[in-house]
Amino acid sequence: MSTTPPAMLPATTPFHPVGPVVTAMPFVIGIGAAFALQAVLPGMVGPYYSRVIGDIGIAMILAVSLNIVNGMTGQFSIGHAGFMTIGGYAAGMITYYGSFFLWNGASVHGGFLGSGEWLFAVSCIVGGLVAALMGYVVGLPSLRLRGDYLAIVTLGFGEILRVVLQQTNKVLDDAEAIRTAGWSQWFPPPVGAAIGFAGIPKYTNLFWIYTFVTITVVVAYRLKQSSLGRAMISIREDEIAAQAMGVNIARQKVLAFVMAAFFAGVAGGLFAHEKGVIISPKDAGFQRSFDYVIMTVLGGRGSITGVMLAATILTALPELLRDFDQYRLIVFALLLIVMMLVRPQGLFGIHEIWHFGRKRR
Amino acid sequence: MPLLSITDLSVSYGSIQALRGISLHVDEGEIVTLIGGNGAGKSTTLRTISGLLSPRSGTIEFDGHMIQGQPPHGIAQSRLIHVPEGRGIFANLTVEENLQLGAYFRHDKAAIRADRERALTLFPRVHERLQQQAGTLSGGEQQMLAIARALLARPKLLMLDEPSLGLAPQIVQTIFQVIREINQEGTTILLVEQNASMALQVAHRAYVLEVGSIQMEGDAKQLAASDDVRKAYLGAH
Numbered sequence: 268m269s270t271t272p273p274a275m276l277p278a279t280t281p282f283h284p285v286g287p288v289v290t291a292m293p294f295v296i297g298i299g300a301a302f303a304l305q306a307v308l309p310g311m312v313g314p315y316y317s318r319v320i321g322d323i324g325i326a327m328i329l330a331v332s333l334n335i336v337n338g339m340t341g342q343f344s345i346g347h348a349g350f351m352t353i354g355g356y357a358a359g360m361i362t363y364y365g366s367f368f369l370w371n372g373a374s375v376h377g378g379f380l381g382s383g384e385w386l387f388a389v390s391c392i393v394g395g396l397v398a399a400l401m402g403y404v405v406g407l408p409s410l411r412l413r414g415d416y417l418a419i420v421t422l423g424f425g426e427i428l429r430v431v432l433q434q435t436n437k438v439l440d441d442a443e444a445i446r447t448a449g450w451s452q453w454f455p456p457p458v459g460a461a462i463g464f465a466g467i468p469k470y471t472n473l474f475w476i477y478t479f480v481t482i483t484v485v486v487a488y489r490l491k492q493s494s495l496g497r498a499m500i501s502i503r504e505d506e507i508a509a510q511a512m513g514v515n516i517a518r519q520k521v522l523a524f525v526m527a528a529f530f531a532g533v534a535g536g537l538f539a540h541e542k543g544v545i546i547s548p549k550d551a552g553f554q555r556s557f558d559y560v561i562m563t564v565l566g567g568r569g570s571i572t573g574v575m576l577a578a579t580i581l582t583a584l585p586e587l588l589r590d591f592d593q594y595r596l597i598v599f600a601l602l603l604i605v606m607m608l609v610r611p612q613g614l615f616g617i618h619e620i621w622h623f624g625r626k627r628r
Numbered sequence: 629m630p631l632l633s634i635t636d637l638s639v640s641y642g643s644i645q646a647l648r649g650i651s652l653h654v655d656e657g658e659i660v661t662l663i664g665g666n667g668a669g670k671s672t673t674l675r676t677i678s679g680l681l682s683p684r685s686g687t688i689e690f691d692g693h694m695i696q697g698q699p700p701h702g703i704a705q706s707r708l709i710h711v712p713e714g715r716g717i718f719a720n721l722t723v724e725e726n727l728q729l730g731a732y733f734r735h736d737k738a739a740i741r742a743d744r745e746r747a748l749t750l751f752p753r754v755h756e757r758l759q760q761q762a763g764t765l766s767g768g769e770q771q772m773l774a775i776a777r778a779l780l781a782r783p784k785l786l787m788l789d790e791p792s793l794g795l796a797p798q799i800v801q802t803i804f805q806v807i808r809e810i811n812q813e814g815t816t817i818l819l820v821e822q823n824a825s826m827a828l829q830v831a832h833r834a835y836v837l838e839v840g841s842i843q844m845e846g847d848a849k850q851l852a853a854s855d856d857v858r859k860a861y862l863g864a865h
Contacts, residue, residue: 494732501718501729508716511678513704513733513781569720617720 297481341503354532391536398532406524463547567613719763730780
């Protein structure tokens with residue numbers, strides 16, 4: 268690079284207008300792909316691999332959303348599973364008890380895209396909103412705390428939630444009893460205490476998972492490109508300079524928490540309605556939270572595609588290593604250690620996958 | 629009426645008093661410099677003005693409003709822009725993205741574009757590196773970027789904290805030349821410097837700060853000629 272004439276400004280990206288068609292395109296493509304996945308994949312690879320691919324999608328939502336807080340804004344939350352679990356419980360309550368009120372039973376109602384599935388989709392979004400509210404509450408301490416101290420608060424949130432969920436009531440499973448139940452039976456909510464919330468109708472399929480993956484990824488990507496996202500990244504880079512540029516760091520941090528919690532709550536809804544899953548208090552614990560932290564660290568902070576790849580690898584790997592049986596967790600840990608030694612900035616660092624074809628800048 | 633006037637400002641870090649009731653003012657169109665040794669309270673003054681620190685007592689009036697105790701982002705949005713010591717570059721963002729963050733709170737796109745062009749004309753070195761990651765710039769280029777970024781906020785008052793810190797003398801010359809140009813185009817500047825001789829050359833007026841209080845003030849040329857200042861800060865014998 269020698270002397271470029273300063274008079275001529277290069278065509279820059281920031282100000283070009285975007286039409287509604289361009290805006291809708293990624294959603295259409297993503298949801299179309301989700302539809303295709305649902306139509307083709309289960310018949311092709313069977314229920315086991317479909318389940319793994321579904322789990323990958325849920326992990327992607329959680330990791331990409333956590334990346335908004337940990338990667339973009341540079342805060343350190345290790346309570347993400349707490350948001351997921353609260354969303355899962357809220358969504359589960361809506362479909363389970365809602366089904367009793369609507370259809371006198373909690374079994375799956377209607378076929379693909381039938382009325383039951385729409386109740387489920389709405390419940391996932393409500394689960395997300397409930398989680399977002401918790402995100403606001405947990406985000407508030409992030410204004411005063413940072414680093415390890417904030418991590419402890421978020422960890423504490425997950426653990427407190429776990430204990431609180433253990434103190435809930437037994438699940439009601441009789442249509443008549445549910446209709447006549449008084450306030451005392453709804454509070455604390457009847458979600459199964461320590462054994463978990465069983466009996467939630469199993470609506471989750473690849474279509475819904477990858478539809479929500481699409482929404483999460485597109486929103487995260489748009490956020491990253493927007494001035495709002497840049498403001499979050501500026502907090503990660505240098506809080507004082509960010510403030511000096513007029514960034515309201517308190518609002519941005521809480522906003523990051525709220526957004527991340529919303530998508531975690533949605534993922535919780537998907538998780539709670541998945542076949543073979545009983546959502547239980549232990550899901551809110553730190554072990555699950557750590558899985559997602561590892562995904563964001565491994566993927567690279569702020570890299571959406573990197574985190575998606577890490578979510579894929581870390582979800583698929585334990586399954587692929589099932590042949591090694593008891594050794595698989597050791598292999599898993601070894602891979603992580605090697606990764607941290609060889610590429611501590613994560614798979615992609617701060618870059619996205621399409622940056623790698625270009626000349627390094 | 630001065631653009632910025634500070635009255636009897638005191639700031640403490642815990643039990644240590646960093647500023648002991650200082651008063652100063654900056655008129656519109658001026659370059660005012662604050663010189664003094666290490667620990668004199670120069671940076672503390674700037675950090676208090678921009679809201680990063682809260683004063684224990686005293687008032688700060690900017691552009692007709694009392695701003696002491698306001699949050700830093702609010703103060704920045706009233707166009708009092710602080711380029712902190714150590715430049716505060718967003719290292720993992722590109723130079724272009726850094727500049728965009730300078731205009732973070734503005735929505736007047738045409739004016740932003742004009743300011744961007746002006747900033748890039750002042751700093752051709754920054755212009756050459758728009759797509760580069762800011763962390764890969766040299767120290768001088770980072771300082772230039774920091775000032776260029778601040779200009780995108782279209783400041784009424786630009787506060788520069790040690791722009792010469794750690795830079796080669798030639799780069800320092802360039803940067804001070806641009807500071808003068810920015811001022812001639814109408815931006816008021818409050819400059820904190822250890823490099824007192826450079827600062828006194830560009831400034832109209834100066835304050836000498838020593839252990840938290842103002843020891844001398846006056847015309848920059850006269851201060852530069854005074855024996856006390858020459859002995860203490862300009863290395864004369």
